[in-house]
Every structure is written in structure tokens, then in C-alpha cells.
Amino acid sequence: MGAEQSVPAGVQVLPAEPVPAEPNVPASSSEDQQAAMPSALVLVGPSGVGKGTLAKALLQAGDHYGFSVSHTTRPPRPNEQHGVHYYFTSKEQFAKEVGEGKFLEYAEVHGNLYGTSLAAVRNVLEGGKVCVLDIDVQGARSMRKAGLKAIFAFIAPPSLEDLANRLAGRGTDSIEQITRRLNNAKLEIESINEKGLYDYLLINDDLEEAVKRLRAIGERAAAGLGPEPGMVPERVVLEDAPLPDIRALTEQQQASTAASTPRPTEPESEPVAEAPTVAAVLDAAAAGPAAPALPVAPAAPAPPPMANGGGSGQLAVEGVPPGFEKWQGRVALVTGASSGIGWATCEALALAGMRVVAVARRKDRLEELQRHMHAMGVPLVNFLPVVCDITKEAEVATLPKIVAKRWPDCGVDVLINNAGMSRNDASLFDGNIGSWVEMLSTNVLGTCMMTRAVVQDMKRRGSYGHIVNMIGLSGHRIPDGPQGGGFYSATKSAIKTITEGLRQEPLRVSGISPGLVETEFFTVRAFGDADATRKATSAYKCLQPVDVADAVMWCLSCPDHMEVNDIVVRPTEQLV
């Protein structure tokens, strides 16, 4: 295979070269032993590309193949049978079995959970057969890390247009689901460039041809042979072609099968016009009237293994507090995400499986947060950094649109109003009015505008979530009057009142009131004097941002009948 190759517009991936003849190299005795054991064959690729069809063809081709039946929380399609296509299960049961260590890997895909159980793989392998797995990209990464003896084949569509046609033609998914699957497809296709993830790239253009090629690969797996080298191009360049009109395609498909097939009910919402890459979503947002969003760095290699040894599957197990499962795959927006409590909260939410929108003014800090997320093993598909000033009405109003563009059938379910600031020249007696305005704009108006934008969006979607406001200890007492604490405290008691007021809405609202937390708050208060934080926080061990993030997670994890209204936490040694 050559090195980097460019691709004409509209053509999505480079074709892989045909499978060469078997290498005529005599096997060593240890290779003989290895060869006695068939390996697994992992099929990965976007929804609708034909993995299921190819797997079925393989299984029909000979009895040396067995299928690993996965578990899923998605509802069965009309033609699907429990125990044959999937083991269909509830979220609660899935979570319980994750806790029991039943799964080799699991991941959230298109909003549902899917997992490969040890038993499913063992059943096939113990019968001496090649275990065929149909899993998503995250699952493939986890399986690679787990060291499963397997050949990994990425199945690509000839074009996104074809993929859309197949999804629409299958008639099993709503327009919203097809849109979501196509949006994910681009990112999934980009995973071909992750070095060492796949052994083969197979374009499922002509089905017969694709089956033939897959059977040749399957023969190797059956013989316990490894993959041939060089079967994935050095680099696949994905042209950013607009997504086909899904609604029109679906209508065409339905018209052609109208006589025999009942018309599926169409959701209310409009499909998005295109399924851009991560960078394109953000670029498109940046081109909007306001709220310039952050262009994402080029795709990085697969994240390093986490300290807990987890891939995406384990991430969710280790990071999820009991009761938090209900938020997995849903969207949280955190303001003031560039440092301190906001940063720590983004991290906690993402590690527990939420999609996180990180909002802040400082682009460089958001870029750093993005790199940090990647290093922690958070799939970047779940992270949306947005440069936005919460005191600017137009920018705030754009945020729900940016979120909907990135995750089409989603909206903000959890809002963490964390951004807030103080100034040390804002005493009530001779304070700088500019500093008063700044505090009022950020702490009160910013919080209210953000809340308004999110609540209106929740109303529109008919889906109410949870808002957590950083009230702060200053919402309860006046700490340092001479330094202007009076004005700052006034803004924070406003947040306390606003938090209470929001409880009138059908959403859940919580407040958190931390005392001294070791953050840049004090540096900002001192107009950038970096030493100010050290001075303010060195007398005793202060709270850490992660302590407050833990409190946020607890608020969100409480059972539905329980609403945490305000948590007051101080460092043990803080007296006032």
C-alpha cells in the first residue's frame, strides 16, 4: 500500500488492495501451535455498511464460524430475535452485569449500550470456531487493548450517499436515527487512520466481491493465522462531502415499498443538512454570527491506556457514581470550563459517560482541556469545546444550536452554571463601578442568560433535565467586606434566590456553596496577580476543584424523588 493518498470529492475512503495470495512461508513449531487455535474476526464499521449482512454470509459459508451475540439496551427491531441477533436487556440489568464483570468490553453507541460478554465469545471459541464479532470502534479499541487474538477488519461504504441509501432502504430506523448514525459514520471512518487498530480495510461496494474477500480473511482466522501486513492504507483522507438529504431518501425508499411496508412515523424535528466532521461542526459554528467555536486539533492517535486500565467500556464502570447511569450519553454544558471547578467538573462528567460542552472564553485553555480529555481516554466525539462569553447575549443564544448541530437529536440535559468572578476593588463604599458591572454581568446576568437559553431549549424538546448553580459560601455570608466582598456576596445571594426560583419549573435544580477552593478565582480577583491564589489558599488545606466536582456528581446522581437544594462545603479549617 502507498503512503498518504488523496481522495476525490464525494468518494469517502480509499479502496484497499485485493488480498494477496497466502505467503508461502513454512511455519515454526510455535506458529503451528498458534495456528491450531482459530482467532476471532472483528467486524467494525458504520451502521448500515453491511456488517450484519457480511457476518451472515460468512456464517452460512461454513460451520467453522460462530457469532458472538452481544447484549444491548436498544429495543429489538421487528425482525430481531432475543439470543440470536442480540440479548436485549434493560439499562439497569446492563449496569448490574457490567458491575459483575460480565463484559469483555462495552460501549455506548448511538445512545444505546452494547456489550460483548465473555460467555458469548467463550461459547464460540470452545466449539473450535472463528468467533465473529460485530462491534463499534470503541469496542474495537478495547478489544485491541485486551489483547484478544483476532483479525480486525474495518468495513467501509463506497460513499456516504450509499450508506444513507442502505440505512434508509433497510427501513429499520427513523430519520432521526439515520441522521445520528450518519453523523457518527464520518468519525467512525476517520478511525481507519488510528495506527494499528485495524488489519484490513474492506470496501463493501459489490456485496458478492466483499463476501469473497471477507471469506479469504476468515480462512486465515480459521487457520489461526495472523493478518497479512500492509492491508490498510497509510492514511485515508476523508473529503468533506455534504450529507445526502435523508428525509428525501427515506421518502423515496418508502414510496418504492409503500405497497408492502407500513410507513414509519416521522419525528417532528428537521434532519440536519449535513454531517460534518468534528472540525467542520466547530468551524461551521465559528462562522456563525456569534459564539466562535474552537477548531479541533487534527485527529490524534488512540489515547493511551488509562490508569485504571480501561478503554471506553471500563471508563464508564470506574467513573460512574451509583445513580448516575441515567445521564450516560446525555449532554452536560459547563460554564467556566477553562480552569478550577469547571475543568474538574467537565472531567468528572465526561469520565462518567456524558457528552460534555465546555464553555469558556480562553481558547488556549479549552484546547488544553481537550488534550487532557483525550489523554484521559475520553472519546473526543463526546467533547465539544466552545469559546463563548456568557455575558454576551447573542453568543449564549447560539449555544443550543451548536449543541444540536453536533449531536442532532440531543440538547443540553444538564447545565452547570459555574462561571463567576470577583474583583478586589469593588467595596460597597468606594468600589469601582466597572468591577460591579463585571461581577453583575458574569455572576448574575450570565447565569440567567445561560439558564434561559437552556430552559427554553428543554421546553422546546419537552425534556427537562437538571441545573446546578455554583452559589458559593458568599451567597450565605459576607466574608471580606473591606475588599468588596459585600458586592460579590450580593451577586451570589442573587444566585441563591435564582436557584430557588428555578425550582418552580419542572426541572431539577441544585446549588453548591463551597468555601475556599484552590482555584484561579483569587488571581482573577487580584487582576491577574498569580501570587494572590497562593496567599489566599496557603493558610490551611483548602478544598480542591475535584471536591466540588464530586458534589456536582452527587447532586446529579440522586434518585428522582430527591432534589439536593444546596450543599455547603468548607475546608475543615475554614472558620468563617
Ligand SMILES: Nc1nc2c(ncn2[C@@H]2O[C@H](COP(=O)(O)OP(=O)(O)O)[C@@H](O)[C@H]2O)c(=O)[nH]1
Ligand atoms: N462495542 C460494541 N459495539 C457493538 C456491540 N454489538 C453491536 N455493536 C455496535 O453497535 C452499533 C449499532 O448496532 P445496531 O443497533 O445493531 O445497528 P446496526 O448499526 O444496524 O448494526 C454497530 O456499530 C455495532 O457494530 C458490542 O457488543 N460491543
Ligand SMILES: Nc1ncnc2c1ncn2[C@@H]1O[C@H](COP(=O)(O)OP(=O)(O)O)[C@@H](O)[C@H]1O
Ligand atoms: N454491498 C452492498 N450493496 C448494497 N446493499 C448492501 C450491501 N451490503 C449490505 N447491504 C444492505 O445494506 C443494509 C444494511 O446492512 P446491514 O448488514 O444491516 O448493516 P450493519 O449491520 O453494518 O448495520 C441492508 O439492507 C443490506 O441488505
